[in-house]
Amino acid sequence: MKSASDNIPALYFYVESWITGTQDLTPQQRGIYIQLLSHAQVRNGRGLPNDIVKLSRLCLLCNPDDLDNWEEQKKDLYFILKSKFILKKNEEGVDAYFNERQQKEYEIARKKKDQVLQANKKYNNKRAKNNDIVTTSSDSDSDNDIFNNIWNKLTYKRGSKKVAEANFWKIPEDIKSETIIKKYNELCSTVDDPKFVPHFATWINQARWEEELPVKNEDEYSGMRLIKDDDYKKWVSWVKRGRRHLSISDDMVLKMKNEGLITEEEYKAW
Structure with missing residues (x-):
C-alpha cells in the first residue's frame, strides 16, 4: 500500500x-x-x-x-x-x-520525505498534548501561543525565553506542559532569592522535572523559624548533584558524610 x-x-x-x-x-x-x-x-x-x-x-x-x-x-x-x-x-x-x-x-x-512526515507527526502530537494549557485551542494557534502560556505561568522567568522555547520542543512527548510548569514553580518555592533559581532553559535541558525537591518544613514560634535536627537530610539530593542553597551549611554536609548519606568524593567536591 x-x-x-x-x-x-x-x-x-x-x-x-x-x-x-x-x-x-x-x-x-x-x-x-x-x-x-x-x-x-x-x-x-x-x-x-x-x-x-x-x-x-x-x-x-x-x-x-x-x-x-x-x-x-x-x-x-x-x-x-x-x-x-x-x-x-x-x-x-x-x-x-x-x-x-x-x-x-x-x-x-x-526516505527524506518520510522522515519529514514522521517529524511533523511527532511535533503535532506534542502540540495536541499541550493544548490543555492553551487559552484558545484552535488550529490557528501558533507555537508561540503554546510556549507563551507556559512562560507566563512561571513564578520566575529566568534566562533566555528563546533558548527555553527551543529546549521545550525537545522534551519527550509523554511529559505534559502542566507537569513542567508545576515542577519548575515548585522549585521556585524552595528558594528565598530568585537568583538561586536556574534558568528555565537550563532546567529543561537537564530534565530536572524528574528530580526530587526538598520540602519546606517550617515551625513557627514567635515569628522565628526553628531548624530541626534532621533538616539536613532533606538536602542530600542537592548535595549529591553539587547544587547549592542558602539553607545548606558546611556542617550539614559534614554530617551527611559522617552518616554515609554522601560519598567522600561528593563531600570533597562540595
Whole structure:
C-alpha cells in the first residue's frame, strides 16, 4: 500500500549529465527518453509497464496501425529501454522498467520525505498534548501561543525565553506542559532569592522535572523559624548533584558524610 511519502512529484534533472548522456542520441530518441523518465516519476516507484504498445502511447508515438512510421519508432523505443532502463520486479511483483539512477534518487527522496512526515507527526502530537494549557485551542494557534502560556505561568522567568522555547520542543512527548510548569514553580518555592533559581532553559535541558525537591518544613514560634535536627537530610539530593542553597551549611554536609548519606568524593567536591 502506497503512503503519502511515496508521492515524489519532482524529477532530479542534472543538465550537464543530460547533455553528456544523450549527445549520441537522435532528437527522437531524446524525446522518447525524457517522456519515459517523466512517466516513471509520476508512477511513484512502480516503474514503467512492460508493454510496448502502452509505452508507445506514453511517449506520444504514432499509432501501431500506422506501419510507415511505427517500425522506426519502435526501434528507437526498444533502444532507449535497453540502453537506459532495466527490467525487474516492482514492489507489487510485476515486471516493470526502471532507470537505475532515477530509482535510487526516488528512494532517497522518499526516505527524506518520510522522515519529514514522521517529524511533523511527532511535533503535532506534542502540540495536541499541550493544548490543555492553551487559552484558545484552535488550529490557528501558533507555537508561540503554546510556549507563551507556559512562560507566563512561571513564578520566575529566568534566562533566555528563546533558548527555553527551543529546549521545550525537545522534551519527550509523554511529559505534559502542566507537569513542567508545576515542577519548575515548585522549585521556585524552595528558594528565598530568585537568583538561586536556574534558568528555565537550563532546567529543561537537564530534565530536572524528574528530580526530587526538598520540602519546606517550617515551625513557627514567635515569628522565628526553628531548624530541626534532621533538616539536613532533606538536602542530600542537592548535595549529591553539587547544587547549592542558602539553607545548606558546611556542617550539614559534614554530617551527611559522617552518616554515609554522601560519598567522600561528593563531600570533597562540595
